[in-house]
Amino acid sequence: MKWIPRWMHELSSPPVFYRFAGVMRPWFMGFALLLTAIGLYGGLVLAPPDYQQGDAFRIIYIHVPSAEMSLFVYGVMAIAGFIAVVWRIKLAESVAMQSAPIGAAFTFITLVTGSLWGEPTWGTWWTWDARLTSELVLLFLYLGVIGLFHAFEDRRQGARAASFLVLVGVVNLPIVHYSVQWWHTLHQGTTVRLFGPSSIEGDMLWPLLVMMLATKFYWAASLCGRVRTDLLSIDSGKHWVRDLADREGR
């Protein structure tokens, strides 16, 4: 099993990752599209309407996967950010910073679909509920990270500073979540659990899980593309980029 650490080590070199991401990206994107098609068909056509909410509940197939992604991407950003701050690996800096706009987009989609869902079911577009507020704070955190990254003239220094902010946010997010919960709450409890039985019907559940997988693949594809472009621009003076430009015929 010695090849795994060696492979990981090689992968952190920009030219190797550039080639790897280029190969993987179409696959990720293909799986994402395929799974989205299956998930949406299952969710919008096959799944039965909810006994209380009717067809309005179907927005769950967009809302819950994006909400899950908004936290998942933050988690990835935090791990990459930690590696960037501690070991100063160029690829980790790039992954952390290129994750931020994707995460911000998912957070924004979560907020918009949530408010579209809230209108018919709760009778209001927005309420100062614990989860809604935490999600909004998460969006501000993402925007702060993006803003801090772009405020520096030196990209790598900006990436490290913003990664540090990501780590501060990791400590902060649970505190915000629990303090807001203590303050006011309306949102329903968790219905999909990893351990123990979920309180959702199987016919409704499987498209949701498929959509959750689809968003992961979409994120992977999107990240591959963004990091590739970023690596080219960071390493624009390096010989591997010059060789690449020569080969691709400019």
Next chain:
Amino acid sequence: MRPGSLRAACAAILRRDLLLAWRRRGDIALPVLYALIVTTLFPFALGPDTALLARVAGGVVLVTVLLAMLLAFDALFRQDLEDGSLEQLMLAPQPLALMLGMKILAHWLSTALPLIIVAPVLASMLHLPGEAIAVLVLALLLATPLLSLLGAVLVALTAGTRRSGMLLALMLLPLCVPVVIFAAGAVSAAQTGLPWIAPVAWLAAALALMLVLAPLACAAALRIAIDA
């Protein structure tokens, strides 16, 4: 005190920063004036209804103090960065976290303390009842150092950048949500006659935690942001 010892270095930083603040006394008055003006605007916007003003008074004063502190944060490292003394501090043999802790203390004494002193005046302008004012001052005594410590970490992160004002607000907002919730929770509990000790205890616990962690984080952030 032996020169060069830890205690002498701490005392020297504290004395220097407080002296600098005292020499520019006008700058100390600015956040206070700002808070006064913002608080004066609220009755015009909300109408002079005493009951309404009394209900929002605690929150208004808290947010006003927070914004006034936010405006003052920019000055925390600005001058030291421009004249190079911050880099000397980073090179000094004394632990950077402790030195920064002293700077944060001096900054708190020169900006937040005047705000806490005028807070009862601001609160009574908005007809906050007497007992709630006492709780408000207590909450501010715990919340403002917490904000200073949190803000210092973010100011350190933006130290290497040109435009930091709005960015700082964007970065600080997510961090100060729990502080505002607990401080305002204590005041509104006192106003409605409920026990207010729990949120105050939460603030005190957070302050105890941040007193240890924030200077360390601030030092780490500064080393990242001013990477020579």
